Amino acid sequence: MSDCLFCKIAAGEIPSDKVYENDDVLAFNDINPQAPVHILVIPKTHIDSVGEVTPENSHIAARCLEAVAEIAREKDLKNGFRLISNCGEDAGQTVKHMHFHILAGIPLDEKVK
Ligand code: AMP
Ligand code: ZN
Numbered sequence: 001m002s003d004c005l006f007c008k009i010a011a012g013e014i015p016s017d018k019v020y021e022n023d024d025v026l027a028f029n030d031i032n033p034q035a036p037v038h039i040l041v042i043p044k045t046h047i048d049s050v051g052e053v054t055p056e057n058s059h060i061a062a063r064c065l066e067a068v069a070e071i072a073r074e075k076d077l078k079n080g081f082r083l084i085s086n087c088g089e090d091a092g093q094t095v096k097h098m099h100f101h102i103l104a105g106i107p108l109d110e111k112v113k
Helices: 005-010 058-074
Strands: 018-021 025-029 037-043 082-084 100-104
Touching (some): 005 025, 005 037, 018 037, 018 058, 025 058
Antiparallel strands (some): 018 025, 037 100, 082 100
């Protein structure tokens, strides 16, 4: 996706504050953090959102979740964390490249909106 912000970040064309990387996944600090720990986990392959996961590409989503667990271990998020993936307009998805927000470091509000 030539004009996708997160594809450009994954390709290193736009800098990010990287916290984790492997062949399939990149994770970096959110530019506008909503908690003391706010990390975005993205696949290097473009998928619009969680709503576009299929049996053919679900391994990509699985790689992201494996990375989430690895980051939680590396960052020692023993007190827990919240994982969010906004999908579509009503959820407020602003970047149309599937990503998972890891929020941690403070007790999080129970509200969903
Ligand atoms: P969402 O609203 O779920 O689509 O999340 C997009 C997230 O990307 C927001 O939390 C933004 O703060 C974050 N974001 C946008 N541009 C950048 C960037 N260049 N580097 C890091 N995070 C970004
Ligand atoms: Zn993309």
